[in-house]
Amino acid sequence: MVRQVTCTAPVNIAVIKYWGKRDTSLILPTNSSLSVTLSQDDLHSRTTVGIAPEWSNESDRMWLNGTESAIATNARLVNCLKMSRAQRKALEDADSGLPRWSQWGIRIVSENNFPTAAGLASSASGYACLVYTLAQVFELPLTGADLSRNARLGSGSACRSIFGGFVGWDMGQSPTGDDSQAYQVAPETHWPDLEALILVVSDLKKGVSSTAGMQTTVETSSLAQHRFQAIVPKRMRQMEQAILAKDFDTFAEITMRDSNQFHATCLDTFPPIFYLNDTSRLIIQVVTAINCLSGRTQAAYTFDAGPNAVIYAPKAHMPYLIQLFAYFFPGSAGSGYFSDSYQCLPEGTVLGKSFPEPFQVIQQTFPVLPVDSVRRIIHTRVGPGPMMRLEPEASLLNADGLPKTKSA
Amino acid sequence: MVRQVTCTAPVNIAVIKYWGKRDTSLILPTNSSLSVTLSQDDLHSRTTVGIAPEWSNESDRMWLNGTESAIATNARLVNCLKMSRAQRKALEDADSGLPRWSQWGIRIVSENNFPTAAGLASSASGYACLVYTLAQVFELPLTGADLSRNARLGSGSACRSIFGGFVGWDMGQSPTGDDSQAYQVAPETHWPDLEALILVVSDLKKGVSSTAGMQTTVETSSLAQHRFQAIVPKRMRQMEQAILAKDFDTFAEITMRDSNQFHATCLDTFPPIFYLNDTSRLIIQVVTAINCLSGRTQAAYTFDAGPNAVIYAPKAHMPYLIQLFAYFFPGSAGSGYFSDSYQCLPEGTVLGKSFPEPFQVIQQTFPVLPVDSVRRIIHTRVGPGPMMRLEPEASLLNADGLPKTKSA
Numbered sequence: 180m181v182r183q184v185t186c187t188a189p190v191n192i193a194v195i196k197y198w199g200k201r202d203t204s205l206i207l208p209t210n211s212s213l214s215v216t217l218s219q220d221d222l223h224s225r226t227t228v229g230i231a232p233e234w235s236n237e238s239d240r241m242w243l244n245g246t247e248s249a250i251a252t253n254a255r256l257v258n259c260l261k262m263s264r265a266q267r268k269a270l271e272d273a274d275s276g277l278p279r280w281s282q283w284g285i286r287i288v289s290e291n292n293f294p295t296a297a298g299l300a301s302s303a304s305g306y307a308c309l310v311y312t313l314a315q316v317f318e319l320p321l322t323g324a325d326l327s328r329n330a331r332l333g334s335g336s337a338c339r340s341i342f343g344g345f346v347g348w349d350m351g352q353s354p355t356g357d358d359s360q361a362y363q364v365a366p367e368t369h370w371p372d373l374e375a376l377i378l379v380v381s382d383l384k385k386g387v388s389s390t391a392g393m394q395t396t397v398e399t400s401s402l403a404q405h406r407f408q409a410i411v412p413k414r415m416r417q418m419e420q421a422i423l424a425k426d427f428d429t430f431a432e433i434t435m436r437d438s439n440q441f442h443a444t445c446l447d448t449f450p451p452i453f454y455l456n457d458t459s460r461l462i463i464q465v466v467t468a469i470n471c472l473s474g475r476t477q478a479a480y481t482f483d484a485g486p487n488a489v490i491y492a493p494k495a496h497m498p499y500l501i502q503l504f505a506y507f508f509p510g511s512a513g514s515g516y517f518s519d520s521y522q523c524l525p526e527g528t529v530l531g532k533s534f535p536e537p538f539q540v541i542q543q544t545f546p547v548l549p550v551d552s553v554r555r556i557i558h559t560r561v562g563p564g565p566m567m568r569l570e571p572e573a574s575l576l577n578a579d580g581l582p583k584t585k586s587a
Numbered sequence: 588m589v590r591q592v593t594c595t596a597p598v599n600i601a602v603i604k605y606w607g608k609r610d611t612s613l614i615l616p617t618n619s620s621l622s623v624t625l626s627q628d629d630l631h632s633r634t635t636v637g638i639a640p641e642w643s644n645e646s647d648r649m650w651l652n653g654t655e656s657a658i659a660t661n662a663r664l665v666n667c668l669k670m671s672r673a674q675r676k677a678l679e680d681a682d683s684g685l686p687r688w689s690q691w692g693i694r695i696v697s698e699n700n701f702p703t704a705a706g707l708a709s710s711a712s713g714y715a716c717l718v719y720t721l722a723q724v725f726e727l728p729l730t731g732a733d734l735s736r737n738a739r740l741g742s743g744s745a746c747r748s749i750f751g752g753f754v755g756w757d758m759g760q761s762p763t764g765d766d767s768q769a770y771q772v773a774p775e776t777h778w779p780d781l782e783a784l785i786l787v788v789s790d791l792k793k794g795v796s797s798t799a800g801m802q803t804t805v806e807t808s809s810l811a812q813h814r815f816q817a818i819v820p821k822r823m824r825q826m827e828q829a830i831l832a833k834d835f836d837t838f839a840e841i842t843m844r845d846s847n848q849f850h851a852t853c854l855d856t857f858p859p860i861f862y863l864n865d866t867s868r869l870i871i872q873v874v875t876a877i878n879c880l881s882g883r884t885q886a887a888y889t890f891d892a893g894p895n896a897v898i899y900a901p902k903a904h905m906p907y908l909i910q911l912f913a914y915f916f917p918g919s920a921g922s923g924y925f926s927d928s929y930q931c932l933p934e935g936t937v938l939g940k941s942f943p944e945p946f947q948v949i950q951q952t953f954p955v956l957p958v959d960s961v962r963r964i965i966h967t968r969v970g971p972g973p974m975m976r977l978e979p980e981a982s983l984l985n986a987d988g989l990p991k992t993k994s995a
Binding site: 409442 | 844855861879
């Protein structure tokens, strides 16, 4: 007697960056932020939550990407489960006719459709998917704002993956976090011309974890304090206006400036934190060059807490951009595993002559990078928020209440 | 009938960085700065200035590192010559008994004892040497502060090379620049225990020139504005106190934080400016690791507008530091051309086993860098300001009024 629901949830990539908490247990940020939700056709987390009365006497269990992982030692996960169960229990207390699902045991199976090796943060899509699926399985009458606060308890940026399209996270003012929640600036249908490329950059070095890194920034960087107070509030307003007006030039400039400023505050942290490497620098210089040379804003780069780039650009610029990056990073032009949407050139394509001379100068004057310094290019677009998956094969739980596939 | 004087002047490396002008023609900075003058035994510019009545009917001439270069097209050079001649002319106007040297033609020969390939900025030592030598040849009764204002017209940081030891540059308030001048915080004899290593880092890519880069920062970085107004004034006071107290821990921490913050404002510039590369990052991480592992501040790094590192450390830490950098950068352990002071290990020395395991972890987790990513290590110390060189062989002019040596 298992009740189960399966959902998927999207990745989001911030254009106004979140970096710093004013309350580390409630995950309340030092500044508001804004992101674009990416299509789940290319990148998503999938979660099945099953509840059953016969699991009530055992601990809740979870399998993540095929491996069982302890729940009890993960405080954030415990918080998400507690919150959802308490919300269910409140319903049951108010209506004695409801089944007592809050007393049943829980099993969670969650997977990402992109490998960890892709270097893409999965905590946002993962926690958004978890709280969304818990809300469905418990039939919680929650709004998007409510869900976003639940997701925030798991991972700050997860609150923005609760909505599709263009999503703000209002930092809020309350010490309880009741007003620190996400909101949709515009839906995914608002600006269909905007697309994204993800450049997956090789990096042997494991960077400082964002949880640890952002607190060191809050504690040691005086530039970050100035950013929180004097710069982000204005940028949030400008960015929302740019999105509503589909003004790519302004969107692009603020996106690039905010990415740079986030990494600047990492560098102003003591000891300093580096997420950009020489490959990231070259990507920035290529985008800067193409924007300068063509006399218009063709593309915008942004980097999270790692060397991978996300490039936002109008649909019409994508073929040229993909060719340009394939020229600079030939190792990226192999067969991608995102075969549905991966629109790259056949391996071995020679493009040099089709580019203006300055690009060749950039390549020649840059330190020689390993041939696989960009391992993969993913071409995707703006997408919707979490979705229930009703088809029976969507479930990750088998009839025995265990994960269907289990890898090491 | 040639009157000539030869002088040498030192390089200085800032610990509170100068980056930004509020007046680009008078070279008035957006913030005060502070530097350490390095020993001329290792690094210096040498300049001979000759004046002769028979050159009065020709243009002034200059040879820089063996090549004649036009004076008229170099506005800063013209300003320095004009200023010195005007100061001489004022003396002659006040005392008709003085020789009319201000009407004589000038020939300048200047050389650095370090190759351009070393990637070390030579404009500071070069302009300091020029204005100091001009003052000697014209017998100008100038104080150090006066000389520093003359040097500032050539290159901002040159004003700090007019003094030895530890040198501040007060940004001043006057629009004429009359109060924007250098002062000695402490002489070179004050803190003999403090020494320096210069790690010369290979970089194919020529960075943005500091003249162009700093103005883009002033125009586009809001973090830089905050730095100028709210951060540097306090750091200047703290740094002066640390130097006077010979408090290495405080000196080191402010030095590292200020270098990081300068590069953070470069990254916050739009489009962003990068001077640190992956090799620079590794040097920062090695210094951070050694300071953390040993539980004390062993060394401080600082980076100017390029990837080269300068490491300040107490004399006693130097042998270990040199071994550590030679371990990370084996290409640096060849025979240096600074044979007098270059204290490195013989080529091929294997040091791995003498270092704690975390250093090996750092090396293994970092991207593989070219073997010559640090090309050279120069070990030097704090030194005096410009000096006249009286020995006849010091002159760079031959009996014909031409450079003694002339290379392409």
